[in-house]
Amino acid sequence: MPLFEPLDDTQRLTGRLALGVEYDGSAYCGWQRLKHAPSVQAEVEKALGKVAGQPVRVHCSGRTDSGVHATRQVVHFDAPVGRSQKAWVFGTNANLPRDIAIRWVEPVADDFHARFLALARRYRYVILNQPSRPVLERANATWCRDPLDVPAMHRAAQVLVGEHDFSSFRAAGCQSKSAWRHLHFIEVHRHGPLVVVDVQANAFLHHMIRNIVGALVDVGRGERDSDYLADLLAVKDRTLASVTAPGCGLHFVDSIYDACYPLPREPLGPSLLAFLGEWTGERELPDSPLVRFRRGRPVAGDAHHPSLPPGAALPATREPSDQE
Known part of the structure; x- marks a missing residue:
């Protein structure tokens, strides 16, 4: 998708539409x-309703928690009336507060x-890993004044890759029935004063990434050794783990679908990291039971997988949503 595609x-768009939503979650x-x-949902629905002239749901x-941001939150709705692509984007943005914006709209299949x-x-x-507190970045990065050992x-994070019980990293109020998730990758990189934890999974538990x-920050400070996350994973007890990192540093940057649903491609956010390109x-996605299931190739699951129990391929609606 070119950055400046008109x-x-x-053409009036009706039926099921997908939107790309960006927001600063601070408020x-x-x-x-x-x-x-x-x-954020209430503001988006209110603005879409003004363009449509009637309520829109x-x-x-994936849900995001208080204070968490997004650069590519994908949503869908069933348009009750026909409006042009330009009207859906510009009209909705005109009725949204300045900390929320629609980036694109595309018609999608009814399913x-x-x-x-x-x-x-x-x-x-x-x-933001530097001695002085942030000013311009204060709302979208977490400040750590102590030097961090990023390597x-x-x-330490690589032990989390794969399918595990993440009980030690879920919030006490997490509503998911299962703590099992498939973490595809987790990378920690330094770019000058910026330290970035880049993580992807099939879904996340409440506060999972922040926990x-x-x-990881305790490991980076030297307060814990390299086996700390492996120990937490094994013990399955949130009360033994570190504090929850603040929400202001967390950004929802991508939601990935099968190629049969061609949504616009765009640079991953946040804008602070645009230089990564x-x-x-x-x-590539891992060849996991969930990925095959969502792509229309159901497989018998195992007792650990939340959506595919032994001997059955449950409807996709049973898969727990992202709750970070």
């Missing part, structure tokens, strides 16, 4: 609509579901 203003209690607090690829058909979700956690953090980052969907 939006069509002639919101997460993506999901709440009765008692502001949410959206479904997202597309942003949540239940996602093959993977990807996040980047950004740490040690990367080595992993909290443990990676675009969405560039990495």
